[in-house]
Amino acid sequence: MKTVLGFIDEAFRQIPETDKSYKFKMQLVSEVTERANELTHRGIKDEKVIEDLIISEHPDIKGEFESVLREEKRAKRRRHLVALNILGTVVFCLAVLVAFFIHLFKVDNGLSWIILIAGAFALSAYYTFIGCRRFIKKRGIIFHITTRLQLAFTIMLAFALAFFIMLFKFNIIHSWLMFPAGAIAVLACDGLFAHFSHQRFAVFMYLAYIPLAAAILYVILAIAGIVTWQTGWLIIPVALIIDAVIIAVRLLIGKKENEEVEEDSVWNAD
Amino acid sequence: MERRLKAELWDKMHYLFRDYNDRMVHVELHYDYEINIDAFKTVLACFFEKAPVFHSSFTDNHISPYWVVKDYNIDDVVEVNDIEEEDLDHKINAFLCQCLPPEGDLQMKVLILRHSGKTTVCIIENHMCMDGGDFKSFLKTFCKNYNDYVLNGVSPLDLRTGSRSYKSVYKDLSKTDSKAAQNLYKNLSVKDKYAHKFPFRESSDEDYSFIARRRISAEKFPMIKQAGKKRGATINDMLTAAYFYSLYELAGFNPSEPTTISCAIDLRRHMKDVSDTGYTNQTSWMQCRVPEKGRDIFETLQYVVRSSNMFKQDKFMGLYGLPLLSLGYRIMPHAASEEIIKIGYSNPLLAMSNIGILEVDKLALEGHEPTDGFMSGAVKYKPFVLLSATSMRNEMTLSMCVRGSDEDKQTVNRFFDLMEKNIDLLIADEMKAE
Numbered sequence: 001m002k003t004v005l006g007f008i009d010e011a012f013r014q015i016p017e018t019d020k021s022y023k024f025k026m027q028l029v030s031e032v033t034e035r036a037n038e039l040t041h042r043g044i045k046d047e048k049v050i051e052d053l054i055i056s057e058h059p060d061i062k063g064e065f066e067s068v069l070r071e072e073k074r075a076k077r078r079r080h081l082v083a084l085n086i087l088g089t090v091v092f093c094l095a096v097l098v099a100f101f102i103h104l105f106k107v108d109n110g111l112s113w114i115i116l117i118a119g120a121f122a123l124s125a126y127y128t129f130i131g132c133r134r135f136i137k138k139r140g141i142i143f144h145i146t147t148r149l150q151l152a153f154t155i156m157l158a159f160a161l162a163f164f165i166m167l168f169k170f171n172i173i174h175s176w177l178m179f180p181a182g183a184i185a186v187l188a189c190d191g192l193f194a195h196f197s198h199q200r201f202a203v204f205m206y207l208a209y210i211p212l213a214a215a216i217l218y219v220i221l222a223i224a225g226i227v228t229w230q231t232g233w234l235i236i237p238v239a240l241i242i243d244a245v246i247i248a249v250r251l252l253i254g255k256k257e258n259e260e261v262e263e264d265s266v267w268n269a270d
Numbered sequence: 271m272e273r274r275l276k277a278e279l280w281d282k283m284h285y286l287f288r289d290y291n292d293r294m295v296h297v298e299l300h301y302d303y304e305i306n307i308d309a310f311k312t313v314l315a316c317f318f319e320k321a322p323v324f325h326s327s328f329t330d331n332h333i334s335p336y337w338v339v340k341d342y343n344i345d346d347v348v349e350v351n352d353i354e355e356e357d358l359d360h361k362i363n364a365f366l367c368q369c370l371p372p373e374g375d376l377q378m379k380v381l382i383l384r385h386s387g388k389t390t391v392c393i394i395e396n397h398m399c400m401d402g403g404d405f406k407s408f409l410k411t412f413c414k415n416y417n418d419y420v421l422n423g424v425s426p427l428d429l430r431t432g433s434r435s436y437k438s439v440y441k442d443l444s445k446t447d448s449k450a451a452q453n454l455y456k457n458l459s460v461k462d463k464y465a466h467k468f469p470f471r472e473s474s475d476e477d478y479s480f481i482a483r484r485r486i487s488a489e490k491f492p493m494i495k496q497a498g499k500k501r502g503a504t505i506n507d508m509l510t511a512a513y514f515y516s517l518y519e520l521a522g523f524n525p526s527e528p529t530t531i532s533c534a535i536d537l538r539r540h541m542k543d544v545s546d547t548g549y550t551n552q553t554s555w556m557q558c559r560v561p562e563k564g565r566d567i568f569e570t571l572q573y574v575v576r577s578s579n580m581f582k583q584d585k586f587m588g589l590y591g592l593p594l595l596s597l598g599y600r601i602m603p604h605a606a607s608e609e610i611i612k613i614g615y616s617n618p619l620l621a622m623s624n625i626g627i628l629e630v631d632k633l634a635l636e637g638h639e640p641t642d643g644f645m646s647g648a649v650k651y652k653p654f655v656l657l658s659a660t661s662m663r664n665e666m667t668l669s670m671c672v673r674g675s676d677e678d679k680q681t682v683n684r685f686f687d688l689m690e691k692n693i694d695l696l697i698a699d700e701m702k703a704e
Contacts, residue, residue: 043344044315045308052425053316 003051004032011061024065028058085130092123111168117161124154132193148193152186159185177220184213184220203250207243214239275323275337279436279596280551282335284398285328285372286608290617291648291656292369292479293397295405296671298362299628299643301389305635306420307350307382313416313426314380315344317408320429321549323399328372332605340375348380355385365392367479367649367671372398397648400549402625402658403536406645408549410632420636434550436592442542451586455594457614466529467619467653468685469521470678479649480679481671484686486693488664493700494693501568503575506533506624508696509659509668510558510578511571513622516688518563520681525563532618533558533578534647535588554588555618556581567695621656623647628662649673 008028015021032054039050058064096119104112131147159182167175187209194202218235221227227235277285284293318324325347326337353361365381377396382389395405408429415426440448486494498508513531523529537552538544558577564570581587598607598614625646630639644667646658651673658669668689670682694701 038341039315039319042315042318042342044312046312046425048423049312049316049419049425052427053319056427 001036004054007055014062015065024068114164121157121161124157128154148190151189155185155189156182174224177224180216180220184216187213206246210242211239273339275326277335277337278434281398282599290654291650293648294369294394295397295402296366297393297645299391299640301635301638302641303638304384304387305389309416309420311344311348313412313419316426317429320431324378325376327375333603335604342376347376350382352384358385362392366481370396372396401551401553403538404549413633413635416635430545432546432548434548438547439537439540439552451589452593454586454590456590457594464527466523468655469681470652470674473652474675476675477673479673481646481669482679482682483667483669486666491664491666493697497697497700501571503571507574507578510622511567511574512689512692513657514560515567515570515692516685519688520685528559528561530557530559532621534623537588567692617654619654623656623658625658625660628660630663646671
């Protein structure tokens, strides 16, 4: 083991002596001793081979140490962030509750509960943002179902909030249309999420969502009296035309990529 | 804490093949001297340390399977026996025909037989860990490391390590080719409506695993090459034509019916450099189809050449279906994806694997080249068959590993007789010229 220990000593000459580096060195010495015993137990009798094998498993001790330090920092930051989030959530909930009770007892116009919904919306939006930021770069087929559900829930909360404000503050008759409008927003956001997270099958989502959203939009606009029931349905064929355009564009892009593949192969041919 | 390794796509696929074969790859090498057993064990132990999948146990987790690295002792991997010359064949067959369960702790086993101052090395390994192509590379690297260790005292650590992912096949393609290849969702499984099979008997309790072999003499090898060159055919095409023709003769298929034989292709042909990849499987199938038996074997050869050329022209040869398999395994839990993939995947009834040349200079130990040897694929369960072909010093060995009865063994030997006869027909002109 002399060679391995000498190798470790040599490597630690490049590392400043600190408590952490000393602890890491001791841990490494213990690890390599254990590894040497393991290799002997596995049947390697030649000590030189054991030493060379162990050294080959630690080609960059300085790098290992730096990565341990980095990981420690990252873990610490993660712990702080989790603690901060928990604390922030508790403080925020308390603040919302205080605001709710103050409004309830001081103003008492029957709209105090809107503060609770707004608080829930803000909290949900914050955690959706964290979830989206974390997962958006990952690829998958059934992708990030929790984040997507969270996103849909947040959007519906926002529209519910808008509904209550419109109904109780401004007394708009068709306020309930905010719910189908929320459904359109959910579809749109889900499609955008698929697009920005580069989902392979995002295009199929657009193709399904566009006619669905158009049908809901038709109902909303017709009920709100913006379009008539007789002519408004034209929105649906328009959506289908948009679908057809998307398909055509995708096919064109695919064809162009195939042509590029041909050109590449000519270029790469021996 | 247990150490886990990811089960790659081909690990899972070969595990799925448990219904069709025993997943073992076999090799046998003969040396005319007594090798250094301690050195052999040291080199192999170092390789096991560098590639821990060989001492891992496969866990068939229903959601996502994985390998668990296990402890081992090299004496459990390498068995050494001193035997009499007459016991040699029996010992070799008994060893090569065994099956290592993937759930076991070891995925490779070696038998070293010392007899009359000579050594025979037999190795079996789980196909889930690596295919024939990589096994050949593993053996060559082993011999190089052994020689460097024994002759120069260099520690045997020069084994390539790295990713075992199927995605390595795309790494050396151009960006656009890689993107196109990763969208090849077409399922190219054999869908032969005639479903021609090798004429085995029905399975019975008396079936056992055996490896039938036939040697084609070294004089014929250059003749096959020469005759093939004249007709624009490769050695592989010549063998495949003989395979087709012999099958029609042996099984009595209707001569006007088409037949398909799946030929194994090494996907490493798409990779310029494999030095940064680990030992793994990178094999796919090429469907070689003849529309009819042909009036004579030369017409069959023409059909084979046409069929294989059509495949060779496709730059994505062998890459079809990989994204579909990957998708299948990604979107569903393993237990469900296995069932779904089984529906879409049809295992070839008739297959061939040309493992190629076993280079004696690269398999030499301490300057002693192997005097004889061969390599073969897994023991197939009826009605599936795989004809393996390897050559050493120009002597070709055809082998078929089957789980069958004595009668099946006779059928395979009759098939080899026909193969020999048909190869002779193909090289008749060259033989006359000699």
